[in-house]
Amino acid sequence: MISLNGSSFLNNSRYGVSKSIPQSHGRVQAPMVVSASSSNGRPGDRNVAVLKESTKRDGSPVIEVDPKSTVAGGVEDVYGEDQATEDQSVTPWSVSVASGYSLLRDPHHNKGLAFSEKERDAHYLRGLLPPVVVPQQLQVIKKKPQPSGHLICAFIIFLILEETTNDLSIVMLFTKQIKKLMHTIRQYQVPLQKYMAMMDIQEMNERLFYKLLMQNVEELLPVVYTPTVGEACQKYGSIFRRPQGLFISLKEKGKILEVLKNWPQRKIQVIVVTDGERILGLGDLGCQGMGIPVGKLSLYTALGGIRPSACLPITIDVGTNNEKLLNDEFYIGLRQKRATGQEYAELLHEFMTAVKQNYGEKVLIQFEDFANHNAFDLLEKYGTTHLVFNDDIQGTASVVLAGLMAALKLVGGTLAEHKFLFLGAGEAGTGIAELIALEMSKQTEAPLEQSRQRIWLVDSKGLIVRSRMESLQHFKKPWAHEHEPVKTLIDAIKAIKPTVLIGSSGVGRTFTKEVIEAMASLNEKPIVLALSNPTSQSECTAEEAYTWSQGRAIFASGSPFSPVEYEGKVYLSGQANNAYIFPGFGLGLIISGAIRVHDDMLLAASEALAAQVTPENFDEGLIYPPFTNIRKISAHIAASVAAKAYELGLATHLPRPQNLVAYAESCMYSPNYQNYR
Ligand SMILES: O=C([O-])CC(=O)C(=O)O
Ligand SMILES: [Mg+2]
Secondary structure, eight states: OOOOOTHHHHHOSSOOOEEEEOGGGOOOOSSEEEEESOOOOOTTOOSSOOEEEEEOTTSOEEEEEOGGGOOSSOGGGTTSTTTOOTTSOOOOEEEEEEOHHHHHTOTTTOOGGGOOHHHHHHTTOTTTSOSOOOOHHHHHHHOOOOSTHHHHHHHHHHHHHHHHTSOSOHHHHHHHHHHHHHHHHHTOOSHHHHHHHHHHHHHHOHHHHHHHHHHTHHHHHHHHSTTHHHHHHHTHHHHOOSOOSEEEEGGGTTOHHHHHHHSSOSOOOEEEEEOSSSOTTSOOOGGGGGHHHHHHHHHHHHHHOOOGGGEEEEEEEOOOOOHHHHTOTTOOSOOSOOOOHHHHHHHHHHHHHHHHHHHOTTOEEEEOSOOHHHHHHHHHHHTTTSEEEEIIIIIHHHHHHHHHHHHHHHHOSOGGGSOEEEEOOSHHHHHHHHHHHHHHHHHHOOOHHHHHTTEEEEETTEEOBGGGGGGSOGGGGGGOBSOOOOOSHHHHHHHHOOSEEEEOSSOTTOSOHHHHHHHHHHOSSOEEEEOOSSGGGOSSOHHHHHHHTTTOOEEEESSOOOOEEETTEEEOOEEOOGGGTHHHHHHHHHHHTOOSOOHHHHHHHHHHHHTTOOHHHHHTTOSSOOGGGHHHHHHHHHHHHHHHHHHTTOOOSOSOOSOHHHHHHHTSOOOSOOOOO
């Protein structure tokens, strides 16, 4: 690998890979870059040699040094390396072929999506680009000018470059950079423009991106995460600039191990993978779902302290059933209907096998935004052979249980004394229901089946009851209790009389005035959780929940809402989002060297999160702590998860550190600049 200097530093967010070959070979395959691995050459040395390219009779390229650029000694010894005496210093020039990740970041040679299939194979690009190959002409059309956004983006790039050349101390420089960048980002009116600006910063200067995000977490989380990331996925085709993460499509069948090897980092600790079929509550976005693994992994670093270089976002592209995308000429994914059944299972199996083979047993694979029918099966199938975690089933369950544990301090009673009604019986709904039942059983020592009787679910066909058993999907069956059929949510509320109402259906505006009023008439302090994302899919808004319950609801939502004023009082609502859990949960698995995920670890994470809600938070009606202290919160979650891994004999990092909170904190990535010599 060549060492980076000069402009290559500034153009690489982290660094790229190149294959180095000695200059003396004389002829190489294009595209080539010439680089000096140190700058201690004689006066007159330049960072880039002047080369002439010609073609031999057999068509192969020959690279010659231009005679005019020689300093003495002729063509053969252009920089005097051969003639130098021992006391003279020389510059060790090397010539390398740009390939893979660094080729895509080399503006001179990059062709983006126009690289052909053959070129992708020859230059280690497979997987680094989405599967579509587009002609240059389509790339030109796509580059239609964007509203004022680009001007500001250009300004951001200028800010990053300008500040790094200033003669300030590193700390002052960082503070100044952050202040200026935040000022610039705040000038955007459109959230998607803020998102694009953040992605540009991430690409240009990774440490600055994380410093910015960590210092302004409350303000920037809605930009890099829900709700804006949802819009970014919907418009990915037109905002797409540089590919992030690995794309593994059906075209890569049989070659997945090779594709993993094209990724420039070797030591991967966390993979977030989606197949794009159920992106938030937005449905099938195919290959454009890549925004989700990228966003989740940014949070793994910013909130959980996992090194960015240890994170790998992956999108598996098996096609899409989204007609709009299939007819969109700028769609970046495979233009075909989703593969299912054996074809799907085989690709996923090859992927899971290749990941373990390449990164070992302790790499965490987080499944994200798969559709119900695959999510449950994958978790069950690989739960005993891999370190897998489904964020939508398990992460959401853990965060909601934490919120409920905290809410009980406000409303009183034990879990078993409450009654729960869900709207939505998919991954989130049944995952949460099962974890509540598990915790209830632990507390009461009652059988799981008995605890489940306190929990009811409504799906698109009405209340899940015993008479529907035959036609229910397997993950709904445990919730089919004895009851006469009930068609609507409002009738289910009247019949079941729940104290807690949880929305997890992915469908917005379903907690109507009538629904909230019914909950408020049954309970002094109804607990209402509107979990679906992004904001457009939320079951109700914070304002609706507080207004329709006359300020009595204990409310939290999956996507953030601003504070609400109702009859002169300001109400803050918490964000019941798995972002509280997965970064700390993953960190706990990593620092203990865990090899499997166990449900007791999820309960441990819930308890740790609930314990972080302060009396001041409760006074404000909050059942989650603010995100401002998230790194501290994550350290506590990580410590509890790791402790459980040791207790269960699932940890391999031995001996067990004494103080797990301090150990977790000491393992966290810091985005502060390092000094280069
Ligand atoms: O991404 C989020 O905000 C939470 C989540 O996992 C989902 O809604 O699928
Ligand atoms: Mg999700």
